[in-house]
Amino acid sequence: MIWQDVVVRLPLGDEVLASGLAAGFGVTPEAVLVHRGAADFPERGDAKIVCVVSERAEGFRSVMSLYTFLDSHLGDDPVTVVKRFAQAAGTACLLSDDSPDPYSMILIGATGEVVRVNIDVELLDAKGEYHLKD
Numbered sequence: 001m002i003w004q005d006v007v008v009r010l011p012l013g014d015e016v017l018a019s020g021l022a023a024g025f026g027v028t029p030e031a032v033l034v035h036r037g038a039a040d041f042p043e044r045g046d047a048k049i050v051c052v053v054s055e056r057a058e059g060f061r062s063v064m065s066l067y068t069f070l071d072s073h074l075g076d077d078p079v080t081v082v083k084r085f086a087q088a089a090g091t092a093c094l095l096s097d098d099s100p101d102p103y104s105m106i107l108i109g110a111t112g113e114v115v116r117v118n119i120d121v122e123l124l125d126a127k128g129e130y131h132l133k134d
Contacts (some may be wrong), residue, residue, distance in 0.1 A: 001068060004078050006085070007094035007105075007130045008062040011055065017064070020089030021049050024081040025068070044069065059123065060094055060130040083112050094119070094130055107132070 012020070018032040025032075025048070033047035037054065044050050050067040078095055086093045086108045094105045097116060103124065107117045118133040 003066040003068045004082075004095065006064045006066060006082055007060045008064060008089075008091055009060045009093065010089075010091040011061040012089055012091065016089050017051055017053065020085045021051055021066070023088035024083075024085035025049055025070070027070075056129050057127070058129050058131070060092075063130075079106060079108065079114060082108050083114065086110055087112050103133075 014034040014036075015029075017034045018029045021027075021032045022029040027048050031046070031048040032051065033042060033044055033049070034051045034053060035042040037052075041052070042050065044067075048068065048070050050069070052065040052067070054063050054065075055061060056063065082093050082095050087110065090110050092110055093108045094117070095108060097104050097106045103119045103121050105117055105119055107115050109115075120131040120133045123129045123131045
């Protein structure tokens, strides 16, 4: 099932994404499948977490669409899961803040700090790129 989209500041390799997501969700890296490109959904095999990655040219560089197939989902909220991912992967992430404003998000830093931010409307709408609004 679809879990969440997470926007990642740095472009990361598949191994770093898998190990970071494993830390975030409390599974082994082998239980995470990383797939680049959204053309088709990958065969998940035994994967408990599927991460479909799409890249951006500038700003926050990757969007991870996360799907979970856990038998019993962790009781952790998305901020806690993404905070563990950000710390393990060493990068900042953006996460929806579930507000009605689509340009308001939660920024989770590589060291775990959490702050509400606004995204640059023009760049997101024109180029699909995530940039923090000044």
